[in-house]
Amino acid sequence: MRNILIVGSGKSSSYLVKYLLDKSESDDLFITIGDINTTNAEKLIQNHKRAKAVVLDVFDEESRSSAIEKADIVISMLPARFHMEVAKDCLRFSKHLVTASYVSEEMKALDQQVREKGLVFMNEIGVDPGIDHMSAMQVIDRIRSMGGKIILFESFTGGLVAPESDNNLWNYKFTWNPRNVVVAGQGGAAKFLQEGTYKYVPYHRLFRRTEFLDVEGYGRFEAYANRDSLKYQYEYGLDAVKTLYRGTIRRVGFSRAWNLFVQLGMTDDGYVLEHSENMSYRDFVNSFLPYSPTDSVELKFRHQLNIDQDDIIWDKFEELDIFSSKKKVGLKDATPAQVLQKILMDSWTLTAEDKDMIVMYHIFGYELDGKKHQIDSTMVTLGEDQTYTAMAKTVGLPVAMAALDILKGKIKTPGVQIPITKEIYEPILKELSESGIKFIEKDVQYFGYNPLNI
Amino acid sequence: MRNILIVGSGKSSSYLVKYLLDKSESDDLFITIGDINTTNAEKLIQNHKRAKAVVLDVFDEESRSSAIEKADIVISMLPARFHMEVAKDCLRFSKHLVTASYVSEEMKALDQQVREKGLVFMNEIGVDPGIDHMSAMQVIDRIRSMGGKIILFESFTGGLVAPESDNNLWNYKFTWNPRNVVVAGQGGAAKFLQEGTYKYVPYHRLFRRTEFLDVEGYGRFEAYANRDSLKYQYEYGLDAVKTLYRGTIRRVGFSRAWNLFVQLGMTDDGYVLEHSENMSYRDFVNSFLPYSPTDSVELKFRHQLNIDQDDIIWDKFEELDIFSSKKKVGLKDATPAQVLQKILMDSWTLTAEDKDMIVMYHIFGYELDGKKHQIDSTMVTLGEDQTYTAMAKTVGLPVAMAALDILKGKIKTPGVQIPITKEIYEPILKELSESGIKFIEKDVQYFGYNPLNI
Numbered sequence: 001m002r003n004i005l006i007v008g009s010g011k012s013s014s015y016l017v018k019y020l021l022d023k024s025e026s027d028d029l030f031i032t033i034g035d036i037n038t039t040n041a042e043k044l045i046q047n048h049k050r051a052k053a054v055v056l057d058v059f060d061e062e063s064r065s066s067a068i069e070k071a072d073i074v075i076s077m078l079p080a081r082f083h084m085e086v087a088k089d090c091l092r093f094s095k096h097l098v099t100a101s102y103v104s105e106e107m108k109a110l111d112q113q114v115r116e117k118g119l120v121f122m123n124e125i126g127v128d129p130g131i132d133h134m135s136a137m138q139v140i141d142r143i144r145s146m147g148g149k150i151i152l153f154e155s156f157t158g159g160l161v162a163p164e165s166d167n168n169l170w171n172y173k174f175t176w177n178p179r180n181v182v183v184a185g186q187g188g189a190a191k192f193l194q195e196g197t198y199k200y201v202p203y204h205r206l207f208r209r210t211e212f213l214d215v216e217g218y219g220r221f222e223a224y225a226n227r228d229s230l231k232y233q234y235e236y237g238l239d240a241v242k243t244l245y246r247g248t249i250r251r252v253g254f255s256r257a258w259n260l261f262v263q264l265g266m267t268d269d270g271y272v273l274e275h276s277e278n279m280s281y282r283d284f285v286n287s288f289l290p291y292s293p294t295d296s297v298e299l300k301f302r303h304q305l306n307i308d309q310d311d312i313i314w315d316k317f318e319e320l321d322i323f324s325s326k327k328k329v330g331l332k333d334a335t336p337a338q339v340l341q342k343i344l345m346d347s348w349t350l351t352a353e354d355k356d357m358i359v360m361y362h363i364f365g366y367e368l369d370g371k372k373h374q375i376d377s378t379m380v381t382l383g384e385d386q387t388y389t390a391m392a393k394t395v396g397l398p399v400a401m402a403a404l405d406i407l408k409g410k411i412k413t414p415g416v417q418i419p420i421t422k423e424i425y426e427p428i429l430k431e432l433s434e435s436g437i438k439f440i441e442k443d444v445q446y447f448g449y450n451p452l453n454i
Numbered sequence: 455m456r457n458i459l460i461v462g463s464g465k466s467s468s469y470l471v472k473y474l475l476d477k478s479e480s481d482d483l484f485i486t487i488g489d490i491n492t493t494n495a496e497k498l499i500q501n502h503k504r505a506k507a508v509v510l511d512v513f514d515e516e517s518r519s520s521a522i523e524k525a526d527i528v529i530s531m532l533p534a535r536f537h538m539e540v541a542k543d544c545l546r547f548s549k550h551l552v553t554a555s556y557v558s559e560e561m562k563a564l565d566q567q568v569r570e571k572g573l574v575f576m577n578e579i580g581v582d583p584g585i586d587h588m589s590a591m592q593v594i595d596r597i598r599s600m601g602g603k604i605i606l607f608e609s610f611t612g613g614l615v616a617p618e619s620d621n622n623l624w625n626y627k628f629t630w631n632p633r634n635v636v637v638a639g640q641g642g643a644a645k646f647l648q649e650g651t652y653k654y655v656p657y658h659r660l661f662r663r664t665e666f667l668d669v670e671g672y673g674r675f676e677a678y679a680n681r682d683s684l685k686y687q688y689e690y691g692l693d694a695v696k697t698l699y700r701g702t703i704r705r706v707g708f709s710r711a712w713n714l715f716v717q718l719g720m721t722d723d724g725y726v727l728e729h730s731e732n733m734s735y736r737d738f739v740n741s742f743l744p745y746s747p748t749d750s751v752e753l754k755f756r757h758q759l760n761i762d763q764d765d766i767i768w769d770k771f772e773e774l775d776i777f778s779s780k781k782k783v784g785l786k787d788a789t790p791a792q793v794l795q796k797i798l799m800d801s802w803t804l805t806a807e808d809k810d811m812i813v814m815y816h817i818f819g820y821e822l823d824g825k826k827h828q829i830d831s832t833m834v835t836l837g838e839d840q841t842y843t844a845m846a847k848t849v850g851l852p853v854a855m856a857a858l859d860i861l862k863g864k865i866k867t868p869g870v871q872i873p874i875t876k877e878i879y880e881p882i883l884k885e886l887s888e889s890g891i892k893f894i895e896k897d898v899q900y901f902g903y904n905p906l907n908i
Contacts, residue, residue: 189719194745198728200790201742202719204658209744230728265643265656274652274684288655290663291648293904336654450747 005071016396100126127394134425152365158249171251207259223247269337372446459525470850554580581848588879606819612703625705661713677701723791826900
């Protein structure tokens, strides 16, 4: 029997657990889910005889190491900052490890030891990062095998609300950690490459430098740049690339409105507002606007942000009820970002019936036989309900598949790694496609940023 | 003989040394100036028989502690981050200490020990902080002694170029550390109080929330908010104050133009530009603008920043020659802020003939006998040349005077402190006034932010 230990059983574990339970008989698996609180784990297991939930505090060495020692492979679904506790024990007891998180410097530093023990520490194998790596490298490798040279690569992902549940003016709801949405883009300028020129966008301009994307059957989206697109140049081996851009997808109009929060300073998570507990939503907004004995908060908001009286952006803010003097913040020593999150959660929390959606869009530009070509590749996944979400599916399935492939020896190259080699992506993308996570590719006319080649 | 040790002999030491040398006979002083490099110290001393320059590396314990041990009082003119090395030795050898820098948390933590030894550790006794504290507290204490209640306090300071040397379109030159000017306002939102409402301004809005100030004989200035104005509420004992605002003074129009650098992200000091060494000034500007195969950097700059073709702001940027494709950055691994500093130093470096200017402006609003009153208090100091600058005068003289007053026992309350008590400010402000650093006070109609009392 192969023992799989899953550490952490949060929102993104539903499909992961279901997939492994479905394979537990045929592949002779036993799944142990460790969490501080086992309620959700027990709900996911539903008394399955090949699984159990155990109390596991990742900072309690005793319970952590004894659980890891018993496993053949460990899947860490904890927040990224907690992976290292698990990783060190995996190394100590010679166990493989799978995470959906970015490889940290600390994790990378284990590479040599992991190789020496012949272990696989697979990271960035969720949706973004994860499915994006695999689906991009599959096309990139194919273009290369034909003798083509990649000159442009753009990649966009968004976690959104499904069209049938898309019923507010922002065309957005929180389908993932709301805090990450509120502070998205902070912590340094975005960097990317356009036609050979390095471009830098500070946070306060990020939401005004968007691009449009059309997805057949789903209409138009927009995207703003993710942090550092340049690191993918090295990882994907895109030496000759002239354009490299990674972005986050939203529905059209979201970024222009979100920018107003950024402009006012409402997304700042770096200081605490005086007397935040007793503030009304209106007080909160007013604290970012100049004092006036006569003018209303509404007029000051319009004036500071240049909102014409007939601009439809206005309705988005009214919908959030941010000018209410009755609704109270009720959070002690809160940062602006925390208050904004609270206000947005009033309006953007998914209801029991709501479904989510993951959208991914890659653009590949390449030269072959002296001509320029372009492939657009898109993937849309819809959630089924509030447990079996599109987010949980696209994060959990590749994690589960990778874990099984490592156990079966299909993935065997040792080291701390990300899924960018054929050995990894071919079987997983095929299986994902069978589970409905499919990319639609189109050959289109090469466009780039200099279509007339001036 | 009283021994004074001055550690550091940079730009702001000229008046400090001159003042002490002028008093050295009458007050029986001997002045030792310690610096890693004694060139400037020797220039300031000019073989005066009551002074000498010694090599002193603040991180070399031997030379530092032996110099401090011999002194009766130590003046640290080092950058603020180096004061603690000096402060610890002053405590060890029971010596008084004077600095012009903000009290750090580490410095504050010494208070108890400093008191126990009966020592005076005087900080924030330069111009800003320093003269601002003293001149403000003098008026505040006077209003209080009349039975008045302070309801508004605003305080503004600027280091500028003197009118006779004011010959560029920005009406600004670097009269102090250029780096501090480029990154000014960064590191968190500005906080202040207006008519009882707490206000927060993020960095990227700071230069668009200015106030105007008129100084008789010098025309109109503008000011943008300094970091945290609120901390002065406690230090000045302004419990009932409704408006509290500290700001930095510039000539009108500076902030609106500077804001464009901020908007583009050119003041960011947090990351390194790719291939900065080989960039032209034009390349630098272009890296913050979207790619276009056809449009010029100039047009993209105008379009991104909404600059009309007849807006005079444009001439300010042309004057800096930032669109030059010939001028090279020539700095390896430079941050945007470092490149911007280099470009600005081409245009804003003082020439040998240039003079500088310090402008200070306080506004006091108070209630007395049921009526509201206002006092405006202004101070302008002009530099004499490039050694005897207004900055060196306004920083160095109060430091020197405080040191002498401590030596003479006029200032005797022990502890880590700032100059906000009568014991300190009365004699020093009187002496400063005799040296030409004078405040002009005017009783004006109370204005505040709610003149109609609505």
